[in-house]
Amino acid sequence: MTIKSKHLLIGLAVAFTITVVVITGPRQSVAASVEDVAMMKSADRQKILIEGAKKEGKLMWYTTLIVDQVVRPVKEAFEKEYPFIQVEFYRGNAENLVRRMLAEYQAKRYDVDLIDGTVSPVMAQRAGLLQRFYSPLLAEYPAELKDSQGFWGSTNLYFLTPGYNTRMVKLNELPKTYQDLLNPRWKGQMMWSTSRGSGAPIFIGNVLISMGQEAGKAYLQRLKGQNIAKSTASNRQILDLTIAGEFPIALHIFNHHAYISKTAGAPVDWYAIEPVTATIQTIALAKNTPHPHAAMLLLDFVLSEKGQKVFQQSNYLPAHPKVPAKQADLKPGGGRFSKALYMTPDIQFDKGNEWVDYFQNQFLK
Amino acid sequence: MAKQPSSETYDLPVDSHPVPQARRIFGLSIFTRFAAETWVLVVVAVVTAYLVLPPLYSVIQTSLFTTKLTGELDEFTLSYYRDMFRELQVLGPFLNTVYFSVGSALLATLLGGLVAWIVTRTDSPLRGLGYFTAFASFGTPFILYTIGWLLILGKAGPVNSWLRVFLDHSGPVVNVYSMWGMVFVEALLWSPFVFLLLAASFRSMDPSLEEASAVCGARVWQTLRRISLRLMLPAFFSVLLLIFIRAFESFEIPALVGLPGDIRVLTTSILLDAQRMPPTYGRAGAFAVLLMLVVACTLYFYFRMTREASRFHTITGKGYRPALIQLGGWRYVTAAGLLLYSFVLLVLPFLIVLWASLLPFYIQPSLEAISKFTLKNYVTAIHFPKITDSIKNSILLGIGSASAVMVLTTLASWILVRTKLRGRWLLDLLTTLPLLFPGIVMGLAIMRFYLLVPIPIYGTLWILLVAFVTRYIPYGIRYTHSGLLQLHRELEEAAYTSGSSWLDTMRRITLPLLTPSFLGGWVFIFLLSAKELSMSILLVSPQTPVVSVAIYELWENGQVGELAAFGVIWTVILVSVAITYYLIARRYGIQQH
Numbered sequence: 001m002t003i004k005s006k007h008l009l010i011g012l013a014v015a016f017t018i019t020v021v022v023i024t025g026p027r028q029s030v031a032a033s034v035e036d037v038a039m040m041k042s043a044d045r046q047k048i049l050i051e052g053a054k055k056e057g058k059l060m061w062y063t064t065l066i067v068d069q070v071v072r073p074v075k076e077a078f079e080k081e082y083p084f085i086q087v088e089f090y091r092g093n094a095e096n097l098v099r100r101m102l103a104e105y106q107a108k109r110y111d112v113d114l115i116d117g118t119v120s121p122v123m124a125q126r127a128g129l130l131q132r133f134y135s136p137l138l139a140e141y142p143a144e145l146k147d148s149q150g151f152w153g154s155t156n157l158y159f160l161t162p163g164y165n166t167r168m169v170k171l172n173e174l175p176k177t178y179q180d181l182l183n184p185r186w187k188g189q190m191m192w193s194t195s196r197g198s199g200a201p202i203f204i205g206n207v208l209i210s211m212g213q214e215a216g217k218a219y220l221q222r223l224k225g226q227n228i229a230k231s232t233a234s235n236r237q238i239l240d241l242t243i244a245g246e247f248p249i250a251l252h253i254f255n256h257h258a259y260i261s262k263t264a265g266a267p268v269d270w271y272a273i274e275p276v277t278a279t280i281q282t283i284a285l286a287k288n289t290p291h292p293h294a295a296m297l298l299l300d301f302v303l304s305e306k307g308q309k310v311f312q313q314s315n316y317l318p319a320h321p322k323v324p325a326k327q328a329d330l331k332p333g334g335g336r337f338s339k340a341l342y343m344t345p346d347i348q349f350d351k352g353n354e355w356v357d358y359f360q361n362q363f364l365k
Numbered sequence: 366m367a368k369q370p371s372s373e374t375y376d377l378p379v380d381s382h383p384v385p386q387a388r389r390i391f392g393l394s395i396f397t398r399f400a401a402e403t404w405v406l407v408v409v410a411v412v413t414a415y416l417v418l419p420p421l422y423s424v425i426q427t428s429l430f431t432t433k434l435t436g437e438l439d440e441f442t443l444s445y446y447r448d449m450f451r452e453l454q455v456l457g458p459f460l461n462t463v464y465f466s467v468g469s470a471l472l473a474t475l476l477g478g479l480v481a482w483i484v485t486r487t488d489s490p491l492r493g494l495g496y497f498t499a500f501a502s503f504g505t506p507f508i509l510y511t512i513g514w515l516l517i518l519g520k521a522g523p524v525n526s527w528l529r530v531f532l533d534h535s536g537p538v539v540n541v542y543s544m545w546g547m548v549f550v551e552a553l554l555w556s557p558f559v560f561l562l563l564a565a566s567f568r569s570m571d572p573s574l575e576e577a578s579a580v581c582g583a584r585v586w587q588t589l590r591r592i593s594l595r596l597m598l599p600a601f602f603s604v605l606l607l608i609f610i611r612a613f614e615s616f617e618i619p620a621l622v623g624l625p626g627d628i629r630v631l632t633t634s635i636l637l638d639a640q641r642m643p644p645t646y647g648r649a650g651a652f653a654v655l656l657m658l659v660v661a662c663t664l665y666f667y668f669r670m671t672r673e674a675s676r677f678h679t680i681t682g683k684g685y686r687p688a689l690i691q692l693g694g695w696r697y698v699t700a701a702g703l704l705l706y707s708f709v710l711l712v713l714p715f716l717i718v719l720w721a722s723l724l725p726f727y728i729q730p731s732l733e734a735i736s737k738f739t740l741k742n743y744v745t746a747i748h749f750p751k752i753t754d755s756i757k758n759s760i761l762l763g764i765g766s767a768s769a770v771m772v773l774t775t776l777a778s779w780i781l782v783r784t785k786l787r788g789r790w791l792l793d794l795l796t797t798l799p800l801l802f803p804g805i806v807m808g809l810a811i812m813r814f815y816l817l818v819p820i821p822i823y824g825t826l827w828i829l830l831v832a833f834v835t836r837y838i839p840y841g842i843r844y845t846h847s848g849l850l851q852l853h854r855e856l857e858e859a860a861y862t863s864g865s866s867w868l869d870t871m872r873r874i875t876l877p878l879l880t881p882s883f884l885g886g887w888v889f890i891f892l893l894s895a896k897e898l899s900m901s902i903l904l905v906s907p908q909t910p911v912v913s914v915a916i917y918e919l920w921e922n923g924q925v926g927e928l929a930a931f932g933v934i935w936t937v938i939l940v941s942v943a944i945t946y947y948l949i950a951r952r953y954g955i956q957q958h
Contacts, residue, residue: 060907092902096903099436100903103809106436106813107813109816126643127433128434191625194636194637194640227627230625231620231625232621232636233621236924241515243726244727245729246515246521265726266726349642353642364627364629364633365457
């Protein structure tokens with residue numbers, strides 16, 4: 001090695017060290033008062049949040065919501081209200097968001113401020129990566145739509161029902177109850193997804209909870225004989241296969257998807273078998289959020305009636321009890337169904353593995 | 366590259382061994398060559414080890430430890446291996462996996478090989494179609510390609526409805542959710558890879574051997590079977606090995622096509638394991654480690670088999686431009702074959718995707734549906750967040766990873782084929798291992814590595830480039846290795862004896878002669894990297910979106926039509942880039958027939 005290249009190497013090493021110090025240095029000082037900001041209840045809370053947020057200037061939201069449909073409208077509405085905050089987001093599915101957050105926290109890299117999803121916040125909470133928060137708006141929500149310990153609130157709801165091809169199945173023939181699904185007429189005619197959070201496993205969970213373990217298992221053993229086709233495709237794609245006529249019934253799909261396609265003229269509709277499986281889109285604050293003030297303002301916003309109307313206008317089903325869905329009958333009490341079984345993130349996390357195993361052991365050949 | 370006088374092509378091969386005296390006489394050039402050899406070895410080994418070893422370590426670690434909720438390693442365990450061996454004892458999934466991988470490898474090799482032979486070695490009309498079909502079909506996003514076939518061959522699809530009318534049958538005639546459906550789709554997906562690799566090898570075939578065979582009175586097919594195919598053993602081994610492994614460990618096609626028909630393979634339970642919370646990849650890791658051992662053995666024997674590299678030399682100092690086989694009346698049959706191949710591999714799936722992209726919701730092909738045509742899906746696709754950035758990034762990454770991989774693997778292959786260094790098969794193994802890393806485990810490993818080491822590429826395009834280069838080394842090595850095996854040492858020896866340096870020899874002799882393999886590999890990796898998903902999905906940041914992740918988002922959340930519109934746009938872009946590159950390269954690199 002020549003002397004010149006040695007100098008170069010030393011130079012590079014120094015440059016690296018400086019870069020590392022610059023990159024990792026200032027972060028810790030910001031994170032110090034996260035808990036104080038998150039739990040603040042004082043009268044001048046809003047004022048303090050705004051002042052702090054002005055200094056922070058931005059926030060990072062790890063989201064499972066669909067950018068085009070709802071993240072962007074929420075961002076726009078929020079930035080209109082607080083023009084000094086820039087909302088940045090990273091979209092991914094629940095597992096990927098949590099994996100990313102875990103890896104970043106292990107490396108002490110704190111980028112994320114908010115994380116949402118039907119189970120991702122709880123996964124992060126169990127790993128100890130969430131900060132409890134207080135928002136005055138949480139009081140407007142019923143108990144099942146907020147965490148008892150204050151780790152999460154909810155923005156919107158999902159209801160999982162059967163969808164069917166209206167050219168292949170007539171309204172009066174539909175299997176209206178869980179028992180009707182056992183009719184030999186439907187053998188080989190139904191498809192469901194393998195997805196833990198919206199497919200066969202959570203359907204199994206619904207049956208086991210609503211019928212009770214023993215009766216539920218007996219029922220599932222009979223359902224097994226119906227040879228329901230399994231697919232790793234998403235629920236949206238399974239519904240599209242039903243529209244294409246591949247399978248007359250998609251057993252467990254999001255009812256608003258069927259509604260959207262029906263409005264476009266597709267030969268498809270949804271109907272409820274009660275209790276309907278319901279999942280909750282929750283949102284939570286990261287433990288070492290680098291922008292706590294801005295993050296709290298966004299939390300307040302999405303939980304408020306004003307923020308909830310943005311979800312409503314985007315054809316999502318708002319969680320707030322006073323904000324109906326744009327198409328009201330997609331939510332319980334809207335005229336098409338009344339009983340829903342809310343699968344809270346905690347139930348999904350604690351029982352989900354059992355349901356996945358049951359599906360894998362019993363329904364897979 | 367100089368054209369050889371055609372009279373020489375009729376010489377019978379006399380002696381294909383190098384002249385040993387030359388080395389001793391020209392001691393100086395030998396010295397510089399050995400220095401170059403050592404340097405190349407050091408650089409290639411260090412770069413490869415840097416890329417491959419951290420993920421390898423991670424894969425092994427994943428298979429031996431449980432994970433805590435926080436993602437940290439917990440306790441040492443052998444349970445993943447126990448689970449795997451228990452699963453291996455259940456015959457059904459194991460046999461299904463074997464049928465699927467053997468079937469796909471054979472069918473893909475047969476299809477791709479036949480087309481490669483027609484395109485490169487015969488005077489069949491429509492030969493240009495072969496390359497176009499390979500590029501274009503490989504450019505189609507894989508999910509879309511599969512969905513396309515499900516829609517074509519599905520119960521309600523056009524094939525079944527025509528067959529029903531034709532055969533006067535009441536139920537569906539063809540069931541795509543079956544073993545043959547899986548093999549069919551997988552083999553079609555891989556046949557362009559076979560085509561590109563074998564076409565490169567066929568192009569570099571030594572004509573003298575075939576001509577000798579012809580002179581001795583052998584028929585075309587006899588020559589093909591006893592001379593051409595045997596000379597191409599390394600190339601055939603490469604494609605069979607790669608496709609077999611890829612099919613063995615793949616879960617996409619088995620899940621999308623096989624699972625609805627209750628066909629379970631070994632990877633099915635690995636796939637469903639990812640649904641557990643916290644997600645564990647122990648079984649995926651254990652499965653990968655087992656496969657690595659199997660592949661290590663295979664490579665060892667393959668290496669012993671091709672150690673006598675001279676047996677496979679087809680490009681010698683004598684004219685190597687192979688003569689085209691005159692097919693006579695058979696030209697029409699082969700032309701029809703090419704048309705059929707192109708139709709099945711490309712036109713049919715593309716048409717159904719195009720069809721889906723023009724409809725507000727999917728309707729089986731019919732006149733009635735045409736009245737519903739709309740461009741709405743294209744509007745949605747064009748407005749997809751950061752779409753232009755995604756396209757730019759994906760193309761940059763494709764060009765970057767294809768170039769880096771091909772340069773690295775050309776050098777690595779040169780060491781494997783040209784030098785006598787002991788244990789160099791380990792380098793072959795090292796460059797093949799990334800094939801076996803489960804994408805998700807490898808993505809996690811790379812993400813963690815660059816979060817921990819002070820090399821600030823996390824969240825940039827560079828981390829994706831590192832990941833892609835690592836992932837695609839195995840493909841590059843198979844292209845360049847089989848290409849280089851065909852290149853007789855005497856050409857390089859001639860350059861050395863004429864006083865040329867190693868670099869000059871590489872630049873002016875080896876690389877130009879290797880062009881067909883190099884280009885084939887480049888295009889293949891370019892197209893492959895544009896599809897990469899399992900690592901990209903973890904490694905992209907808000908600032909570095911890529912197309913494959915956008916397609917996945919649409920696949921998870923969008924409607925079939927939106928996904929199809931996006932796919933059509935992307936296929937057109939990719940194919941344009943690949944064809945432009947190929948045309949330029951052909952103009953400056955390869956001679957045309």
